[in-house]
Amino acid sequence: MTALTRRIVVSTALLSLAAGLTAGCGKTGDHDKGSDGSGGSGGGKSKVIGLLLPENATTRYEKFDRPRITAKVKELCPDCTVDYANAAGQPATQAQQISSMIAKGVKVLILDAADAKAVKTSVEAAVDKGIKVVAYDRLAQGPVSAYVSYDNEKVGELQGQALLDAMGAKAVPSAKIVMIDGDPADPNAADFKKGAHKILDGRVTVAFEQSGLWKDTVANQKMTAAITLLGAHSIAGVYSANDSMAGGIATALKGQNINPPLTGQDAELAALQRILSGTQSSTVYKPASPETDPAAEIAVALLNGKPFTDVATTTVTSSTGQSVPAELLPAVPVTKDTIKDTVMKDQAYTVAQLCTAQFAALCKQAGIQ
Structure with missing residues (x-):
């Protein structure tokens, strides 16, 4: 091996070593x-x-x-x-x-x-x-190796009970409700659905039930189809498996000038604002x-x-x-009366985030300021 060759080999080795050290830092x-x-x-x-x-x-x-x-x-x-x-x-x-x-x-x-x-x-x-x-x-x-979640069937029960509570005297076996479930690919969706049916079946009539795939756009389409099928003013309540879909549903309901009780889940900021304004009746806070x-x-x-x-x-x-x-x-049901002592108490959002100019007066009415 010539001197030049030895220098090239040594230099290459040093460069490789330097690159390795740099990659590890x-x-x-x-x-x-x-x-x-x-x-x-x-x-x-x-x-x-x-x-x-x-x-x-x-x-x-x-x-x-x-x-x-x-x-x-x-x-x-x-x-x-x-x-x-x-x-x-x-x-x-x-x-x-x-x-x-x-x-x-x-x-x-x-x-x-x-x-x-x-x-x-x-x-x-x-x-x-x-x-x-x-x-x-x-x-x-x-x-x-392990599983961490909320008791998802219980979440569905909370949603179902919140819907009945919001319906009040209208919660009778002949009352027609719409159910927009989550994505079937999500096993939690089946648990939410099972828990909700446990509470709702026999106490109201599930007249329309389809999956919204956890998407507000899909939920909006399904709610629009339900309105067309059942008639806007025959719908006494709507079960939405989460808040994102509830947003799309609320838009469809507003388009027909109706405002039946509407559930949700996840305590999203927009959902809390809908609850304050009365276009969503409840959510579930996890x-x-x-x-x-x-x-x-x-x-x-x-x-x-x-x-x-x-x-x-x-x-x-x-x-x-x-x-x-x-x-x-365990999860927590949330209505307008309990936003202050649940989601806001935990500082999930700031007052400034929730109580924008549009919702400031409503926040004050709910004791949030």
């Missing part, structure tokens, strides 16, 4: 970003927890779930990184995101499934690579921290190989018969 927290929604690269030996959320049409995921889970993980594990991605409602996109996180060497996944059934193969692939999966908010099929914190706690425990039975205090059975350690949380 990424700043903690850089993973929770990325224009393609896939986050940063993980690295097999890093303390990386993947966070996969299902969609961004519902405001809660980006406004509450993502930042609170990320903050709690960092609180419990300062040297951990959260690698984030949102499926934007596309199961195929989420499958690709899971594959990407497997390739990056993520150790634990907090997974809110875009499609609980379709994701099963991806969950199995992750677990086969030694990744622990925490099913968040929706019980994904496959060998998940405080973020009681759900996000246990998910983060379980994920960090799994990352460190520690037990989490003090967090997951019960079990649920998946649709495939698997017994899964779980934490199921």
Whole structure:
């Protein structure tokens, strides 16, 4: 080997070493970003927890779930990184995101499934690579290690009872109501529907029931179809499985100059303003921290190989018969009379956010100022 050749070999080795050192010096927290929604690269030996959320049409995921889970993980594990991605409602996109996180060497996944059934193969692939999966908010099929959510059948019961309460004396067996359910791909939607029917069946007549797919536009179309079929003034109440769809429904009702009681869920800002103005009668408030914190706690425990039975205090059975350690949380019904002592008391929104000029007088009437 000539002297020149030796110099070239040594220089190449030094450049490779420098590149390797530079690649290992990424700043903690850089993973929770990325224009393609896939986050940063993980690295097999890093303390990386993947966070996969299902969609961004519902405001809660980006406004509450993502930042609170990320903050709690960092609180419990300062040297951990959260690698984030949102499926934007596309199961195929989420499958690709899971594959990407497997390739990056993520150790634990907090997974809110875009499609609980379709994701099963991806969950199995992750677990086969030694990744622990925490099913968040929706019980994904496959060998998940834990599940954190609200008691979703109870949520449906709260919605159904809130609708009956708002209907008052009109809540009689002959009264016709419309039900706009969530996306069948979301197992929670079935639980909400089951809980609502448990309360409503026999006490009112469900005259029209279809899925709104968690989309305000679809819900608006379905409500318009219900009005055409039943007649505007024959509708005594409307069950909407969440607030986003309730927005589309409220628009359809307003177009017909009718205003029957209308339920919702998630305590979205726009829904609270509709409740103040009387175009939505109720929502269901699911405080973020009681759900996000246990998910983060379980994920960090799994990352460190520690037990989490003090967090997951019960079990649920998946649709495939698997017994899964779980934490199921209670939700809170919200009406105009209780906004102040529930959502606003928890500072989910500021008074300035809720009580804009259009709603200032209504806020004052509700004791919010």
